[in-house]
Amino acid sequence: MPRRRFLITAALPYSNGRLHVGHIAGAYVPADIYVRYLRATGADVRFICGSDDNGVAALKTAREQNRAVEELTAHYNASQQRDFAGLGIEFDIFGGTHQPEYVDIHERFSQDFFLKIHEKGLFTKRTAEQLYDLEAKQFLPDRFVRGTCPHCANDQAFGDQCEECGRSMDQTGLIHPVSMLSGTTPELRKTIHWYLRLDRLQSRLSSWLAGKKDARACGAVWRPTVLNQSLGRIESEGLPERAMTRDLTWGVPVPLDDPDAKGKSLYVWFDAPIGYVSFTAALCKQQGEGADGYAHWWKDPDCKVVHFIGEDNIVFHAITWPAMMLATHDSDSLQGKLGEYQLPHNVVANSFLNIKFPGKEEEKISKSRGSAIWIEDYLKSFDPDPLRYYLTAVAPEAARTAFDLDDFIARNNGELLNALGNFFNRTMTFVHNYFDGKVPPAGQRDEQDGRQLERRIQARDRAGEELEACHFKAALGEVMALARAGNAYFDATKPFLSRKNDMAACGRAVNVCFQTARTLTALIAPFLPFTADRCAGMLNLGEGYRNWASAADELPEGHRLGPTQLLIKKLDPKEVFGS
């Protein structure tokens, strides 16, 4: 069987802030689990991420903090890399759309992409009216304008949306607009932009998406929320043309030899997903695979591209980005031929994560209200795996869920430690104390032993199925069920009694427990990589222990264990929250 190939991306975080638990739960932990799992099955995988540096978001923050946007984005790019590394989220490359090492290659890919679509005639050049700040000498992005909301008379409405009544609008609809740059009243001016003809791609997009409803036909299990939201959008509103350029100098310059393109950049949402491609190209270059190495991943039907994102990115990744790729195709096939950009195999989106502090109401994660738990802070006090565990166990796969600090501690102590950690610990100490640190003989196994051994295979298979379908919560549940079954088996066979009068029976049971622990080590590896490494050390397993296919293979009697250590720390609520 040829080796499966995957190109996995995780949403590019804006490089204008630190990462908090919500970011991690949305796209990054699931993506990392998936990548680790795929690798354990022998697949050839590249895992791509990087910061989204362009666009107004970074510019706005830089302005507020009075620092250069280059410095700001470099700072947060580095900070995010540290956070990811600390959590064991291991990208093959973490680029940045405007970081010094990547900006050239990213601009080239983005501009080529734009030119290709331009060449295909899928842009319309059109004039629109926008607010212009005479003093700052620039057009104003929506978020840089405030004024009175035409719906509810709130005088602090932004150009794109009124936070008071929640309605969205066009910035030209604001009454008494004021520029946040200079405080002056901007004037309405004509400006020219290039609009992507989504309307002409609509029918191909909806056929492509409709094909994703049938998991067997498309080979991937798309989450209903992703499909419903995307298809619902197309059916209800249709796809209008969308401007893919902006009046902005921070970003990728519009690559047209046209006076009207002067001083304009590509829309940040246009260049951001191309970052997935340009970072792949940068990675290929680093690995000596040549400048066109990226095509092996992006333009080959044998490679599956999977995007992990948060719910706010669904429409963009399931509609606009595929539309961009379709717009570069020569043919009108849905998936793309060899040599053309391949539409995503799957788009995996989680909902948002709310947060709940002890004694308070559940609320949205908000930087300004201080309700975020920063990864940087978390890692100062805790190990990464309990967070990975918790965020997977309560992952917002179908609907919003909440990060509840009490629940985090309860699950760490009650599930990770009491079920999983305890099973390892009792098995290990038993082998060390009564069998001289060597795996005892399997002996004459009975039905009960056979059932427990069979459970390991079942757990491996079931967890594998769930992981293939990106059902991470369910997959973790299967793994934890095996740990519980291990504890139940231990109690049922009672080696602590038989050791006094029947060492053969005792050894038989301990052998099965050991084999179970060995399987668990492989099965937890995608979820809890640090813990799995410690388990592998305790069991004295080789590097290949993560291999999924051999996860339930037995180790021979006489196998010598490594030193035992405690796997999971017990968390005391008093210490965690301060007394």
Added chain:
RNA sequence: GGCGGCGUAGCUCAGCUGGUUAGAGCGUGGGCUUCAUAAUCCCGAGGUCGCAGGUUCGAGUCCUGCCGCCGCUACCA
């Protein structure tokens, strides 16, 4: 307004294309055990599956209406 989602045991959630007494974990009540970070294991209690209709031999599962919460509506994962 349009589109989409959610509403199932005290809590957090599973329930695929409708089919035997509605499940798991935690919590709670009771019990066994001592190898283990007083962890484990066994047994039990606890649900009119938001409300009201409808389709069906049969609905948590499909349809309609309603109530409540939430998201998106293109520069906050």
